[in-house]
Amino acid sequence: MSYQVNVAPSSASISSSSSVSDEEDDRLSDWASSLGEARQTKSLFDETILPTPEAALEHDANIWDFKLNETCQKLGLDMFGRIRLINLIRNAGLTKDQIDALSPTDQLFKDDNLLKPVIPDDPLLQYDPDDSWSDDEDISQPPQSDAGPSQTQPASTENSRVAQLEAELEQARKDLASMRTLISKTVGVEDDEQEDQSSPQIEGTGKGKGKAVERDDDTHYFHSYEENDIHEIMLKDTVRTVSYARFLLSNPQILIDAIVMDVGCGTGILSMLAAKAGAKHVYAIEASGLAVKARENIRRNGFADVITVIQGKVEDIQLPVKQVDVIVSEWMGYMLLYESMLDSVLVARDRFLAPGGLMAPSQTRLVISAITGERTWKERISFWPSVYGFDLSEMQGPAFEEGLTEVVDKEEVVTTEAVVRDINSHTATIKSLDFHSTFTLRSTSSSEVEIKAFLTHFDTFFSPVSGEVSHIPLEEDVDILPFGDDEYERPVQPLDHSDKGMKVSFTTGPRGKYTHWKQVVFLLRKPIVLKSNQQIVGRFFCKKSPTNSRELDVEIHYRVVEGGNGDVGEGAYDVQCYKVR
């Protein structure tokens, strides 16, 4: 995954109003219009669309022998329980037998995440056979308390029935109100981009309680993955996609009959590859609205029985199984850690991976080197002092303050490489992803060179072995060109059962083939002059930005020392700070 997410408007926030932004609205209505009428309802067990929720229930009763109302009654479910059950069935694709095995005391009937509609505006969620709460107008009216006459009467059966119904109605109102809050929280409400400059922070509207405004680094992030372009770019990145395909399809000893989880499934490509490789079941998790497209792709490719798409954050979702054997995810961002998706993958590992289970990829390394940086310098720095006769040097600023995503020619690299972070997916912790480490870069040039930038890229390894033993030692290099160029274009076929397993790795560095991650260039305000017998020593700091957890703050400390004995000695470091965003 990799996408340059524009900085989420700093005022992007959750307002307590239940209104939904235009953009969100669009998405919902697009979806709704694809179904036609708002009343149209999808069956709980297949893709059939019925004209009304009643008809959908009838269909499910006839075809699948499942009677929702009966089941709700049997389980003694209230309105909330019913909603949870519907969402659970939609989300996890439960069969009738699995549903029959549910008990009213199951934890899932307390799980608030299941209140999130799996299908936006699902008419089935709004349909209630007793119709005691579903109407909005009821809610806005004040409770019709008629404490007067009825209480003076002796409590007849009829009166207590009325009182009970009223109490239920009141409870339903409260429930609905809190559900609305929850849903609006889940959906998130974004400010219109146009207004983020000028409009003041939204305050609690009259209706809701003025709630503390929380920062939301996710909504904008997930929205950014809902466009086709980004998926086209990622799918057409053959180094990326073919490496995953190679690994999944070449390791039947792992994949056959495995339960697999795909974290951030996007269009569903990795899930389908896992299914093709023989997985028993794949749970494809996707937080963005893309889950709908993934589901459709999977259905059209005949994997609907094997792959279950679950829309939600991996931190929140429930699985119908206790654990999974393999977690596959394409979580890498620019400079490996930009967009912080690894955090979610590690949460998934801790929540769901079986002991001895496998993470794919198993290992990643962030690598630094130094480059002449001529081309970047020319475009980003030299251009500005004279633009159509004016001095626009002021525009240079950002180029020194941000990591620049660019393709760098390998000829520009004039030092050795150094690994600044070596991450084992099986053992890493979220905390360890904020880090600093030292590095030493020796000149690889026979003459004096001017270095205008540092460069980072990352290497990715897929090991067929789980745990610490899978760890590939630093001495072992990544495959620079694992397959011939033309092989990237050929479809990958699964190997047969007898194979012992295959390691796969790829680099996003300048030595490898182009990837959509490119490299990240850090321009130096003060270029370094490095003699052939000298080296650069330094420290590389990387942590999540305090203002947006999906962005990174990078700090590079460096100085030049004489090469040879590795004696760093004393001396002042130059320091430059960058944002990766």
Next chain:
Amino acid sequence: MLKDQVRTLSYRNAIMQNPHLFKGKTVLDVGCGTGILSMFASKAGAKLVIGIDMSNILDQAEKIVRANDFTQDQIVLLKGKLEDVELPVKQVDIIISEWMGYFLLYESMLDTVLLARDKYLAPDGLLFPDKATIFLAAIEDQDYKEEKINFWDDVYGFDYSCIKEIALKEPLVDCVELKSVVSHPCAIRHIDIKTVTKEDLAFKVPFQLQATRNDYVHAFLGWFDISFSCCHKPVNFSTGPQAKYTHWKQTVFYTPETLTVSENDVIKGQLSCAPNSRNNRDLDIEIEYEVEGAEAVKGKMVYKM
């Protein structure tokens, strides 16, 4: 965008080669960005240039204009929305603005320019630019359609056709070679910035594209020309496939089917274009088309930009 030479040089020529129009005048630069057009106008002799922009780029623009020795008396920069900001003058003589978006109107700032015109421009004031024309042509684009659209039919052996349907609806901004164009271009909309109203920007227009050779048509191509017609010697530039590269490129509208045309055949149709009712920065574009003759085809496609 500053590296788009066609764009920036056209503005520079239009402004700096016409000091007689700018001398002693008050100029408003709508969406001034880095301030480059404001500096052109000031150099051309404007008495006062007011640059306005709601983006944070204005902080840099402020430093840039001072670094280039323009004083507060010469160039004033204001941050905010035109609707909200109070200008230091009641009226301006000239409005300059680089407001054009893809396919001219996508995410364009023209609305704001029209607001500025109605609120501040003197009755005999000038607009830079003052004319825009949208063109349409038919193109042969087999290879690229294969790569962009039919790609979704087979993604590493999987059927992604549900994304293909969406991809077809998204106009593609890209550079098209002149040799791909298989019809005469047709000017479908002419916009006179001096008189156009916001309502005029939603329109439905007929077109006729006459084939220049026997070929196949995979898409319609849209672009625009811009004119500074009030200059002593009019300055124009085009963003079409026959002209030099601009960052606007052209806009490709793929048709679901391939049309077959013979030389002199005419593709008749109509194009409607309107801001999306929910998000007025988006465009809803609908193209209806019909080819008569041996390979008759009639179709309609709704695009969302």
